Amino acid sequence: MDIVVIGLLLGGTYALxxxxxxxxxxxxxxxxxxxxxxxxxxxFGAFWFFSSAQLSPLLSLFIVTPLAFVFNWLIYxxxxxxxxxxxxxxxxxxxxxxxxTFGLSFIFVGLMTAIFGGEYFSYSYLEQPFxxxxxxxxxxxxxxxxxxxxxxxxxxxxxxxxxTGLTLRAVAVAPESAGLVGINVPNxxxxxxxxxxxxxxxxxxxxxxxxxxxxxVGVIFTMKALIIVIMGGVRAINGVxxxxxxxxxxxxxxxxxxxxxxxxxxxxLLFIFILLFKPQGLFGGHAS
Amino acid sequence: MLKSKFRKLxxxxxxxxxxxxxxxxxSETIKIGAVAPKTGPLAGGSTVTHWPSIQLWVNQVNAxxxxxxxSGPAKIELIEYDDRTNPGExxxxxxxxxxxxxxxxxxxPYGTGFNLATAPIFAKYGYPQITTTAITDKIPELTxxxxxxxxxxxxxxxxxKSVAExxxxxxxxxxxxxxxxxxxxxxxxGIELANAARPIFKSAGFEIVYDKSYPLxxxxxxxxxxxAKASNPDAFVAWSYPPDTFGLTALAKIENLNxxxxxxxxxxxxxxxxxxxxxxxxxxxxxxxxxxxxxEMMAFIKAHNEVTGKAPDYWASPVVYxxxxxxxxxxxxxxxxxxxxVSAFLKENSFDTVIGPIKFNNQNNEAxxxxxxxxxxxxxxxxxxxxxxxxxxxAKSGW
Numbered sequence: 111m112d113i114v115v116i117g118l119l120l121g122g123t124y125a126l127x128x129x130x131x132x133x134x135x136x137x138x139x140x141x142x143x144x145x146x147x148x149x150x151x152x153x154f155g156a157f158w159f160f161s162s163a164q165l166s167p168l169l170s171l172f173i174v175t176p177l178a179f180v181f182n183w184l185i186y187x188x189x190x191x192x193x194x195x196x197x198x199x200x201x202x203x204x205x206x207x208x209x210x211t212f213g214l215s216f217i218f219v220g221l222m223t224a225i226f227g228g229e230y231f232s233y234s235y236l237e238q239p240f241x242x243x244x245x246x247x248x249x250x251x252x253x254x255x256x257x258x259x260x261x262x263x264x265x266x267x268x269x270x271x272x273x274t275g276l277t278l279r280a281v282a283v284a285p286e287s288a289g290l291v292g293i294n295v296p297n298x299x300x301x302x303x304x305x306x307x308x309x310x311x312x313x314x315x316x317x318x319x320x321x322x323x324x325x326x327v328g329v330i331f332t333m334k335a336l337i338i339v340i341m342g343g344v345r346a347i348n349g350v351x352x353x354x355x356x357x358x359x360x361x362x363x364x365x366x367x368x369x370x371x372x373x374x375x376x377x378x379l380l381f382i383f384i385l386l387f388k389p390q391g392l393f394g395g396h397a398s
Numbered sequence: 399m400l401k402s403k404f405r406k407l408x409x410x411x412x413x414x415x416x417x418x419x420x421x422x423x424x425s426e427t428i429k430i431g432a433v434a435p436k437t438g439p440l441a442g443g444s445t446v447t448h449w450p451s452i453q454l455w456v457n458q459v460n461a462x463x464x465x466x467x468x469s470g471p472a473k474i475e476l477i478e479y480d481d482r483t484n485p486g487e488x489x490x491x492x493x494x495x496x497x498x499x500x501x502x503x504x505x506x507p508y509g510t511g512f513n514l515a516t517a518p519i520f521a522k523y524g525y526p527q528i529t530t531t532a533i534t535d536k537i538p539e540l541t542x543x544x545x546x547x548x549x550x551x552x553x554x555x556x557x558x559k560s561v562a563e564x565x566x567x568x569x570x571x572x573x574x575x576x577x578x579x580x581x582x583x584x585x586x587x588g589i590e591l592a593n594a595a596r597p598i599f600k601s602a603g604f605e606i607v608y609d610k611s612y613p614l615x616x617x618x619x620x621x622x623x624x625x626a627k628a629s630n631p632d633a634f635v636a637w638s639y640p641p642d643t644f645g646l647t648a649l650a651k652i653e654n655l656n657x658x659x660x661x662x663x664x665x666x667x668x669x670x671x672x673x674x675x676x677x678x679x680x681x682x683x684x685x686x687x688x689x690x691x692x693x694e695m696m697a698f699i700k701a702h703n704e705v706t707g708k709a710p711d712y713w714a715s716p717v718v719y720x721x722x723x724x725x726x727x728x729x730x731x732x733x734x735x736x737x738x739x740v741s742a743f744l745k746e747n748s749f750d751t752v753i754g755p756i757k758f759n760n761q762n763n764e765a766x767x768x769x770x771x772x773x774x775x776x777x778x779x780x781x782x783x784x785x786x787x788x789x790x791x792x793a794k795s796g797w
Contacts, residue, residue, distance in 0.1 A: 112624065116618065116620050116621060116624075119618070119620075120617065120618045123617060123618070124617075219437050220437070223436060223437055223441070227445055228435075228436055228437065228441040228442060228444070228445035229441075229442050229445045229446045229670065229708075230442040230443075230446075230640050230641065230644070230665070230668070230670055231670075232644050232670065232674050233674060234648075234674055234675070234676075237648055237651065237652065238652065239652045239653070239654065246652060246653055246654065247620075247652070248620075248648070248649070248652045251620075320645075320648065321617065321641075321645070322640065322641040322644040322645060323641075324441060324442035325437065325441065326437045326438050326439060326441050326442070326483070327439075327442075327615075327641075330615050334617075361618070362618070362620075362621055365612075365618075365621035365622065365625075366621045366624070366625065369610055369611075370581075370610050370611065370612040370613075370616070370619075370621055370622045370625070371584050371610060371611040371612060371613065373612070373613060373616065374613040374616075
């Protein structure tokens, strides 16, 4: 039972880390290697509001998320759009965007180091036990889990039930054809990218409640997000959410039943198996 | 019109020119190089422990006019490189400092592995390497191989032995039983300490009831703390790195892991630890410690706050600063920039530092702090190998 709850909480954390990248990579087709740095920027945002204004991270989400949206929109318009325009095909865009965002990640690390300094940051918020079925869990983890659930459900409904969501899906599946039926593809791509960045920063703000972070830690999150997104199938947000939870369960089960030292090995083993037997990801459908 | 503008510009230009020309003539400079992480996984530690002490020392020396050489005072010109926590970059940077920047002295890099990786380069170019943040059991071999390397922070066995001694003492006082839960980060540092600790704990009569490792950068340590708690330990020992030191403590608090002895390794001595956990930090044991109540330490802490804007840690920050004091006294003792003479001076003399006198025995400082404990908002050394002023250890009473 313990494994289920801890696995759920960890899965929620992973979903927060990964769904932003799914929107950026799956829909906007930008393999954003600076994704982890954006997450850390969200953590710094929450930290700054908490330490300077005693503002709860759950409230500062409402400031951090829209700011991140605008910031990512600008990044897309001024940095990524030129790459999209000059790319002759998808492969070239992928290479260009990987290089550009890789560089961007160093700029972000440098900026955050310059602004906040390089040391570890951490604060105590809701760091108290919450009793569930005779076991105690961190209240901050449960709060982050709820944030994650809200984001997952809202995005899922929005993408599957609304008109804008439909255009997003259309662009994800077939960007060329989407343009033919009157969808403003460039705007939709920018929207997906900005939304992905906003969700990532929101994830960072929620995670900062219980994780110790520093300006350089982003790459760890990028790696994790990449694994989850590829595991889930790049195109489908529900696949990414489910694979985040699978990873959470597997890691927790291995840590509890076998050895915590094997969690990383288990995660990569799972990753390899999925790549071997279902290279398009769990919910990727058939590769076109 | 044009003429008057020209004249207006001419005077400051001449003045600047005069200053530029006068300066080198007025005082000599001494070039000192430093390389350590400013970004990357270890930047969080080095920006607390390493860089601020360097900044403080350079600031203080230059404020007093510079290092006192026989030819007159020489101001320090500091050249800094970020190695991005990549040993390859550290090696390149040390090489660059020696061959291109042609610095007079190089401050030892940050971290055990980085010091060992660069030791051959320091040796090759004949630079003394006074290591500070390096803990290893290989000190005798290394000092034999590299004649200019010096160690100040201690060795692995001493650190684990001290923890065993503290626990033994608490057991003999009847505070704790003999069940120890031990975890470590699966990284060179954590594995070396855990391997050293196992036989030492066993021979001290302790039963290791939980013994697990976890990968570096684990996002959820709950299974580790829950597992440790389920083993019903009397003491909890974690050979941990900064992010997990924070994570394990937070979870121990949430899980209410009520042990009378709770030990986490690196970063327990950081001011951020006390800032985050406040009263819950009381009674937590950790690696390092100092005697923060000596006049030298109090002056150091005060100056550190004033110059760098933040507090030093209670372990290696003063050791880094002490190593620079040692370097300063050796350079001034020799009176010039002769590196071979400075190395010889280092081996033969005793130095007064912020952590007390340092005298190298076979290039190793044998008197160092090993275990500290948060007591009333300060991290006091409770165990050392020959440093006076250790406080008696207290039992941890809840969170």
